[in-house]
Amino acid sequence: MIQTKIKEAIKKYSNELTDIRRKLHSEPELSWQEEKTTEFICQYLEQLGIAHRRTEPTGVIATIEGKRSGKTVALRGDMDALSVEELNKELSYVSKEEGKMHACGHDAHTAMLLIAAKVLQEMKDELPGNVRLIFQPAEEVAEGARAMVKQGAVDKVDNIFGIHIWSQMPIGKISCTPGPSFAxxxxxxxxxxxxxxxxxxxxxxxxxxxxxxxxxxxxxxxxxxxxxxxxxxxxxxxxxxxxxxxxxxxxxxxxxxxxxxxxxxxxxxxxxxxxxxxxxxxxxxxxxxxxxxxxxxQAVINDKYSADLVQKVAATAFGEESLFSEKPTMGGEDFSFYLDEVPGSFALVGSGNPEKDTQWAHHHGKFNIDEDALAIGAELYAQYAWVYLNE
CATH class of the missing domain: 3.30.70.360 (Alpha-Beta Plaits)
Structure with a gap:
């Protein structure tokens, strides 16, 4: 079911994945101000040979075209930071911007999606379809997804998948259940x-x-x-x-x-x-x-087919023990605006680990992630796209 080449490639690029996340973490940008982040993503995709375009005023939409015709699956990662003063002053990659911080994990989402894109691009001749990559701004103000939809992010897309790092779940766990997820x-x-x-x-x-x-x-x-x-x-x-x-x-x-x-x-x-x-x-x-x-x-309501597929992919790629059933949260997520247009699902990837002091709540000044979650998220992005296109 899963592609072993993907697993091996993610492992090979794990150090690069961590480096990207730390770079983005140290250079946080607020909603609709993600100029440097957008430029970094464009340069990275350019080096990979992935067709892409900037959206206005920030953000990127890209497409990996498989050699064989087929469906199109979209993968979304958000990239904006928050007006929060970082309290993790001991980190080598602490925020350089006073009063600004990646206190919700969007730096991780962007890094994971970039590495997933790199791996899928290397396998494009084996892909039976296309992978749309959505690097979204302004999630924290609930405006970015709607703007990306208007600018064609999900045009001709058959299914969409998103991930959120979740500090309230243990490291190594993945949750994606059918039905309500975010309010x-x-x-x-x-x-x-x-x-x-x-x-x-x-x-x-x-x-x-x-x-x-x-x-x-x-x-x-x-x-x-x-x-x-x-x-x-x-x-x-x-x-x-x-x-x-x-x-x-x-x-x-x-x-x-x-x-x-x-x-x-x-x-x-x-x-x-x-x-x-x-x-x-x-x-x-x-x-x-x-x-x-x-x-x-809107409320994020996971499509049953898509959520079940995430669970199958996760169980095969990481073992049945990785599956976790997180209760729906009253938190909001503008991923819902994509689900108004196409079926899909939104998964939570656990990053909480008291031994590494990464159990702090999202939006807290001490928020951080267990970086072992990065490879899990990147692989989940890539494996989901692979399996969906081959269904």
């Missing part, structure tokens, strides 16, 4: 307007500190009392700005938060309930409310 991730903003005044005469005012506080306490019942408990959902208030001074009744209050779920009907219901609760709480106190609801990423 939809939406943003909302509620603005209350009341009537300000002196703190000594509250009876002449409409205090939005009270209005906003009431809303925060009551809106939690949207999930706990209006949604089927078998349809998981999260409604989180992350920010509340109210008032200007200790003895001034607040005239305005602004609340911001996020909604996460897997079911489209649940998503629609929560959006309507936010407006309903805001209007009624405001009316109770004589204030007004304005709700702005912004839909972010």
């Amino acid at each position: 939809s991730a939406d943003l909302f903003k509620v603005t209350f307007k009341g009537k300000g005044g002196h703190g000594a005469i509250p009876h002449d005012c409409i205090d939005t500190a009270i209005v906003a506080s009431s809303f925060v306490m009551n809106v939690q019942t949207v999930v706990s009392r209006t949604i089927d408990a078998q349809h998981p959902a999260v409604l989180t208030i992350g920010k509340m700005v109210v008032g200007t001074r200790f003895n001034v009744i607040a005239e305005n209050a602004v609340i911001e938060g996020t909604v996460r779920c897997f079911d489209p009907q649940t998503r629609d219901h929560i959006e309507k309930q936010l407006q309903h609760y805001a209007d009624h709480v405001a009316s109770l106190y004589g204030a007004t409310a304005r709700v702005e609801y912004t839909r972010g990423t």
Whole structure:
């Protein structure tokens, strides 16, 4: 089922794989600012003789054309970093950019996909079809995948596969189960307007500190009392700005938060309930409310055929013991926008190892990966493409 040449080649290039990852880690670039990363990818693909083109403003789409005609499978790796100060100061490849860090593993994704591309390019005469390579910017702001789709990333693609390094899973483990994997991730903003005044005469005012506080306490019942408990959902208030001074009744209050779920009907219901609760709480106190609801990423729902294929590939390439069933996460992933266009799946590759201090959560300043995961991810990319095209 798997291609032994791929396994041998990944092993041969393992040092180069690590070097690429460390280079990218030390030179992080934020969403839509990945100029150096894009240029590095283009130069690397140029040396390999892989046809490619830059996307706007950053990112790369490339295609490895097999000698024989067949299907086209896409492999996606994201490449943007985060506004996080790296705390791993002892690393030889620590971030050179103050306040910027690859705190989510996108440096690893890019490195793994580049080495997978190198190996597949060497085998292109044996490929019965084509491999599309998508080096995506701006995943962290949930905009990159949609932009890449608009610029032709999945045109004439039959299937797509993506990987995310996962520090919450042990090194050597791979998870890709059919059905929900990542939740939809939406943003909302509620603005209350009341009537300000002196703190000594509250009876002449409409205090939005009270209005906003009431809303925060009551809106939690949207999930706990209006949604089927078998349809998981999260409604989180992350920010509340109210008032200007200790003895001034607040005239305005602004609340911001996020909604996460897997079911489209649940998503629609929560959006309507936010407006309903805001209007009624405001009316109770004589204030007004304005709700702005912004839909972010869709839920990542793994196609059964693709997810089952990943499991078969992983079990054959790395052993049955490599298979892991990670629970769906309420985190968001814009890989979902590719799955709106073509069937596919999204796998998690474990990189957590307390002995190497790589168990820290994603987006934490101490985040790092057990680099043994790099070869696993690179091989999984390449083996999946090989097996899919030969199915």
